[in-house]
Amino acid sequence: MELISKIIKFELSNAFRSKWILVYSLFFFLATYLLLSFESDSGKAALSMMNIVLIVIPLVSIIFGTMFVYNSIDFIRMALCQPIDRNSLFIGLFFGNSIPLAVGFFSGTSIACILNGITLALGSNFLLILGVGIALTFIFTSIAFLIAIIFSDKTKGLGFSIIIWLVLAVVYDGIILFIVYFFRDYPVENAVLAISLFNPIDLARILFVLGFDISALMGYTGAIFNKFFGSSLGIILSITMMVIWFIIPILFGLKSFYKKDF
Amino acid sequence: MLLFSYKIFTIILFILCSANSFADKLIVDKRHSLNSIKKAIALAKPHDEIIINKGFYTEENIIINIPLRLTGKDEPVLDGEGKFEIITINSDSVYISGIIFKNAGVSYLKENSAIRLENVRDCAITDCKFFNNFFGIYIAASKKCLIQNNYIQSRGKTETSSGNGIHLWNCSNITIKNNNIIGHRDGIYLEFVKDALIEKNYSKKNLRYGLHFMFSDGCTYSQNKFENNGAGVAVMYTKNVEMINNYFYDNWGPASYGLLLKDISESRIEKNSFIKNTTGIYLEGCSKSIIEHNVFEKNGWAIKLMANSMNNTFLKNDFISNTFDLSTNSRQNFNSFDGNYYSKYTGYDLDKNGIGDVSYRPVKLFSILAEQQKPSLILLNSLFIELLDIAESVFPSLTPETLVDNRPSLRRIN
Numbered sequence: 001m002e003l004i005s006k007i008i009k010f011e012l013s014n015a016f017r018s019k020w021i022l023v024y025s026l027f028f029f030l031a032t033y034l035l036l037s038f039e040s041d042s043g044k045a046a047l048s049m050m051n052i053v054l055i056v057i058p059l060v061s062i063i064f065g066t067m068f069v070y071n072s073i074d075f076i077r078m079a080l081c082q083p084i085d086r087n088s089l090f091i092g093l094f095f096g097n098s099i100p101l102a103v104g105f106f107s108g109t110s111i112a113c114i115l116n117g118i119t120l121a122l123g124s125n126f127l128l129i130l131g132v133g134i135a136l137t138f139i140f141t142s143i144a145f146l147i148a149i150i151f152s153d154k155t156k157g158l159g160f161s162i163i164i165w166l167v168l169a170v171v172y173d174g175i176i177l178f179i180v181y182f183f184r185d186y187p188v189e190n191a192v193l194a195i196s197l198f199n200p201i202d203l204a205r206i207l208f209v210l211g212f213d214i215s216a217l218m219g220y221t222g223a224i225f226n227k228f229f230g231s232s233l234g235i236i237l238s239i240t241m242m243v244i245w246f247i248i249p250i251l252f253g254l255k256s257f258y259k260k261d262f
Numbered sequence: 263m264l265l266f267s268y269k270i271f272t273i274i275l276f277i278l279c280s281a282n283s284f285a286d287k288l289i290v291d292k293r294h295s296l297n298s299i300k301k302a303i304a305l306a307k308p309h310d311e312i313i314i315n316k317g318f319y320t321e322e323n324i325i326i327n328i329p330l331r332l333t334g335k336d337e338p339v340l341d342g343e344g345k346f347e348i349i350t351i352n353s354d355s356v357y358i359s360g361i362i363f364k365n366a367g368v369s370y371l372k373e374n375s376a377i378r379l380e381n382v383r384d385c386a387i388t389d390c391k392f393f394n395n396f397f398g399i400y401i402a403a404s405k406k407c408l409i410q411n412n413y414i415q416s417r418g419k420t421e422t423s424s425g426n427g428i429h430l431w432n433c434s435n436i437t438i439k440n441n442n443i444i445g446h447r448d449g450i451y452l453e454f455v456k457d458a459l460i461e462k463n464y465s466k467k468n469l470r471y472g473l474h475f476m477f478s479d480g481c482t483y484s485q486n487k488f489e490n491n492g493a494g495v496a497v498m499y500t501k502n503v504e505m506i507n508n509y510f511y512d513n514w515g516p517a518s519y520g521l522l523l524k525d526i527s528e529s530r531i532e533k534n535s536f537i538k539n540t541t542g543i544y545l546e547g548c549s550k551s552i553i554e555h556n557v558f559e560k561n562g563w564a565i566k567l568m569a570n571s572m573n574n575t576f577l578k579n580d581f582i583s584n585t586f587d588l589s590t591n592s593r594q595n596f597n598s599f600d601g602n603y604y605s606k607y608t609g610y611d612l613d614k615n616g617i618g619d620v621s622y623r624p625v626k627l628f629s630i631l632a633e634q635q636k637p638s639l640i641l642l643n644s645l646f647i648e649l650l651d652i653a654e655s656v657f658p659s660l661t662p663e664t665l666v667d668n669r670p671s672l673r674r675i676n
Contacts, residue, residue, distance in 0.1 A: 044560075044583060047643070055645060173646035177631070180638045188637050196640065209642055217540060217562040217585060218639040223516060225640065 003088040004095075007079075011096020021104045024060065028052075028108030036116040046125040049109075050208045053129055054201055057136045059165050061101055065144025066161045068097045070154045077262050090145075090257045094250065098141040102134045109133070128211050132204045139200050139245045140165075146253040149260060172199045189224045200245045203238055285331075286310045292317035299324055299332075299340070306330055314338045314361065322346045327353050334360035334390075340376075342366040342395070347374040351382055359388045366395035368423050375400035375425065379407060387412065397425035398446065406435045415444040421469050426451040430458065438463060448474040449491065456480055465489070471496045472513075483508060494519040494539060503529040513539045520561065523548045530554075533676070536561055542584070545571045554578050557676050563589050563629075572596040578675050581605060581624070585642070588624040588665075591633050595665040599624060603671040611672050622670040625661045627654035 015021050031052055032045075039045040072093060079089055113126050144161055151157035176195055180188055196202040210229050218225070228234040288302045288310060296302055300321050302312045308328045316336035323346045326332075330353070338361055342348045345367040349358070356379075363376035375397030379385055386408040392398045398414040401407060409428060418424025427443035427450060430436055434456040441463045443449040449465030452458060452475035464487045465472035472488035473495045475481065484506040488495050494513035497503065503526060510520035520539035521531075525547040535557045536542035542561040543553070546568040554577035558564035564584040565576070569592030576597065581587045582605045601617070602624075609620030628647045632639045641647050654661060 051643060054643075170646045170649065173641050173644040177638055177641060177646070180635050184635055192637055192640055202644075205643060206640065217642070218516075218636065220516075221637045221639055 001088075003085060004092045007089060007092025008096045008099070011093065012100060015096065015100035020064075021100045024101065025104035025108040027056075028105050029112045030108075032109045032112035033115065036112060036118070046129060047208075047212060049126075049129055050205075053133045053136070054205055054208075055169065057105065057133050058140045058169060058201060061098070061137050061140035062144045062147075062161045062165050063158065064101065065097055065141040066148045066157050069093070069145060069148030070157065073262070080262060086258050087254060090254055094141065094145055094253075097145075098138050101141065102137045105133050105137060106130060125208075125211055128208065132207065135242050135246075136200060136204060139242065139249075142246050142249040142253065146249040146256070149253050149256045168199055168201050172202060176202075189221050192221075193225060193228060197237065197241050200242060203241060207238065287313060289313045289315060290319075291315040292319075303328075303330065309355070323350060324348065325350045325352065326356055329353050329355035331357045332359070332361065333357075334362070337362050337391070339364055342374070342376070344368070347372070347376075347378060348395075349377045351377065351379045351385060354382050355384045356382065357386045357388075358390060359386075360390065362391045362393065363395060363398075364393045366397065368396045368425075370422070373397055373400060373425060373429070375429070378402070379404050383407070386410070392416075392427075395425070397429055398427040398443070400426075400429045401433055401436065402431045404433050404436070407433070408437045408439070409441060410437070410439045412441045414441060414446065416446045418445055418447055418469050421447050424469055426474075427465070427468070430455045433458070437461070442466075443468065443472075445469070448472075449488070451475070452478045452481065454478065458482075459484075461485055463487070465491065468492060473497070475500065479503075482506070487511070488513065488520075490514075491518075493517055494522060494541075496522040496524070497526060498522075498524040500525070501527050501529070504532075505530070505534060506532045508534045510534065510536045510539055510542070512537070515540060519544045522546075523551075526551060531556065535559070536564065541566050544568075545574065547571060549573050551575075552577065555676050556580070558582065558584055558587075560584065562586065565589070567597065568592075569594060574598075575600070577601060578671070579603070580674050580676050582674070586626065586629040586632075589629040589633050590625055590662060590665065591630075593660070593662050595662040597665075599665065599667040601669045601671055601675075602667055603673065603675050604667070607670050607672070609670065616672055618670040618672055621666045621668045623655055623658065623661060623666055625665055626651045627660055630660050 032049055035045040035048050109130060118126055143164060147160050148157050151160060176192060180192060196206055206225065210226055288296065288306055290296055290299055290302045290312060298321060299314060299319055303326060306312060311331040311333060314334050316338050318339045320341045320343055326349065340348050340361060340363050342365045344365045348363050348366050358377065366376045367374045376392045376395040377387055378400040381403045383405040387399055388410045390412045392412065392414040394416055399409055414427040416424060424447040426448040427446040428438060430452045432454040436458045438450060438460045439462055443465045445467050447469050449468045449472045450460060450463065455478040458481040460483045462485045466489045468491045470492050471494065472491035476498045478500050480502045482504040487509040489511045491513055495510060513520050518540045520536040520542045522544045527549045529551040531551065531553045533555045537559045540562045542558045542564045544566045548571040550573045552575045557580045559582040561584045563586045564581050565588045567588060567590045569590065574597045576599045578601045580603045587604055604622055604624060607618060607622050609618040611618055627650050
């Protein structure tokens with residue numbers, strides 16, 4: 001444990017010393033600030049903010065995470081020459097990478113919100129954005145670590161990361177649309193609900209959409225989704241799915257990291 | 263000179279007094295011998311005025327068969343005890359003002375109302391308040407009546423156990439003005455009404471429709487506010503309607519419409535605001551109507567245009583921040599869109615004349631998909647859908663090809 005915190009501390013100081021975290025944070029600060037000041041309706045701004053969060057955070061987290069592992073190969077090799085537990089090293093590296101990303105996003109967005117006079121009590125939508133943004137950061141960093149450990153080749157790993165992002169952000173929705181159309185004669189609502197639970201980006205998007213009361217537009221489908229996510233089962237299940245998306249890649253990553261010959 | 267004007271004054275005074283002497287005043291007061299409205303009506307001659315003093319009157323059903331003027335002083339209360347109709351008017355020229363009506367009885371057999379006018383003309387109901395009645399004002403087969411400055415409120419729970427605020431059946435030349443109607447089944451209901459003027463009313467939180475009319479040709483609706491009604495406003499089977507300067511706000515729900523038009527023709531819908539409705543205007547079987555200078559803001563669908571609507575013109579409207587500007591269920595298009603402003607428009611204007619050089623297609627692919635398959639709406643705001651919409655707008659394959667606004671405005675018009 002002590003070792004993990006030592007590694008995290010080292011990585012954190014490393015990250016905060018370099019400029020990228022500042023740039024990342026500044027990006028979210030500017031985006032939120034501009035949206036809030038140019039959009040008179042804070043609900044609409046939150047909706048645009050959500051689109052940014054859903055696209056940018058997964059992409060940046062997965063690519064940055066993969067790059068991070070490849071760039072730290074020398075450090076890993078060096079560290080492994082010491083009497084250091086591999087699990088601690090992996091977990092330390094993981095949090096050393098994901099925490100700065102999460103902090104960068106959180107600070108940028110929340111400072112912009114506070115400057116625009118949106119308090120936490122007022123902006124439950126923004127609270128949702130912050131929570132989901134942080135969750136997505138951890139989930140996609142863990143996927144990135146898994147990919148980077150499995151593929152020794154940098155190009156392969158990066159390519160695979162981009163493909164994973166593309167699948168989850170774009171192709172998955174295409175598949176859902178296909179299912180909705182292919183099984184148009186059947187009541188597909190519950191099936192679609194189940195399918196979208198398995199994609200963290202979709203899950204986040206649906207949580208947002210329901211938060212904005214757009215569900216009335218969806219008629220029957222909206223009613224089903226609202227009922228599900230309004231129930232405690234729905235909330236527990238969606239949080240569980242998010243946690244699973246975070247835990248499983250980490251566990252597999254750990255396993256491969258444990259076996260990997262650097 | 264002074265003497266002369268004094269003479270004129272006395273003459274006028276004399277005329278006034280003599281005119282007054284035709285119409286007697288009867289004062290109903292709980293503390294005096296004349297303590298019942300029914301008694302007063304029995305005593306009254308035609309065109310008398312009955313002044314009802316402050317008090318609480320429960321007189322079951324009061325029937326008026328002669329022309330009378332009923333005036334409330336300091337808001338007397340007439341109570342139907344949850345069982346009765348309060349006042350039934352069967353005579354022309356009855357004027358009622360300044361009275362509070364309460365608890366006209368809910369009935370599943372009769373349409374009990376606080377005031378019912380049947381087969382009359384030249385009546386007026388002004389400055390009254392109505393609380394918790396089954397029907398508020400019920401007018402049947404009447405002409406030239408005025409309903410003005412009333413406050414009508416009910417606490418209906420279900421559509422069956424609740425009546426309409428103002429209910430008109432088979433009437434003509436009725437003016438409904440400056441009324442507030444809250445919590446009834448339909449706020450204002452018109453069936454087989456001709457040439458009515460409905461102006462400056464405020465209809466809120468009604469269980470079904472804020473305004474509901476059918477077979478009511480030639481009516482004008484202006485400067486009304488319809489807010490947060492169960493299903494918004496529905497108008498059907500009517501010609502020559504004018505709806506001008508009305509405000510449709512927050513009619514939000516899975517089966518809610520700002521304005522539902524069914525079989526409306528040759529009508530004008532002008533300068534209205536549709537804000538935060540699930541569907542701003544829903545057109546089914548509408549033809550030859552002009553929809554111009556309206557503002558559609560923050561609606562789910564600004565306009566849902568069904569394929570059986572033809573020859574409608576959408577001119578100079580503002581479409582701002584709607585989830586969908588326009589949705590239709592056909593690849594054919596027989597309506598025209600011209601010179602509207604769309605906040606989603608991304609074209610340019612090289613000659614700086616305020617009109618975009620690139621034409622705009624208000625129907626997006628996703629709105630077609632959603633129209634055909636409701637569950638696909640779960641992909642709202644998805645990156646995939648955005649990409650599809652962009653691809654479709656470049657090469658239209660599923661959206662109606664001729665549904666184009668060739669002169670989209672770059673600035674808000676209204």
